[in-house]
Amino acid sequence: MATELTTAERKALDQHERTIERGLKTFQDVGQALLAIRENRLYLAEHETFADYCRERWGFNDSRARQLIAAAKTAETVTNVTLPNEAVAREVAKVPEEQREAVIEWATEKADGKPLTARGIKTAAAQVSEAEPEEDDCDGDSVDTQGDEEPETPEEQVDVVTETLDWLRRTHFPEPAQFPVFRARVENYFVSRIS
Numbered sequence: 001m002a003t004e005l006t007t008a009e010r011k012a013l014d015q016h017e018r019t020i021e022r023g024l025k026t027f028q029d030v031g032q033a034l035l036a037i038r039e040n041r042l043y044l045a046e047h048e049t050f051a052d053y054c055r056e057r058w059g060f061n062d063s064r065a066r067q068l069i070a071a072a073k074t075a076e077t078v079t080n081v082t083l084p085n086e087a088v089a090r091e092v093a094k095v096p097e098e099q100r101e102a103v104i105e106w107a108t109e110k111a112d113g114k115p116l117t118a119r120g121i122k123t124a125a126a127q128v129s130e131a132e133p134e135e136d137d138c139d140g141d142s143v144d145t146q147g148d149e150e151p152e153t154p155e156e157q158v159d160v161v162t163e164t165l166d167w168l169r170r171t172h173f174p175e176p177a178q179f180p181v182f183r184a185r186v187e188n189y190f191v192s193r194i195s
Helices: 007-022 027-039 050-058 062-077 086-093 097-111 118-131 154-172 176-194
Strands: none
Touching: 007 027, 027 050, 027 062, 027 086, 050 062, 062 086, 086 097, 086 118, 097 118
């Protein structure tokens, strides 16, 4: 029960299928092509369902197609690095969105110039989630600066700055990736004033 495609739809289908056949560039292109075919229902040219299309045209089931689509979507959301492969993208997809940039940053640092791996992302995700602060005793409106005492030594002053920065991260930085640059600038500023 084939549906007649317009010339433009046929051209789009041919283009998307060429992308899939060649695996052009990356898994992202394949996932995006599959998504376009599914969303625009271009598979109806020769198949009744997207599942039939995937199985008969490409030899994989529609759950595999959904994996590729999800990996491509995840890769599109990551702005600080290009994900090298689908396995890495699928591992990143498991990370809460608000932690993704921090996880990728940590994994990239630990990779030491080597390509990111799914295992590296998984390890980084565990480290970042482990490092997330527990609920603290403060009401969110103030920072305990070691009671009412003014810090006297440079070390005590650095401790107060560090505590303040941690409080700022917890209360004002929902995007973890934004925080490291801010923290470095603030620490440099205070260290230069303390020294």
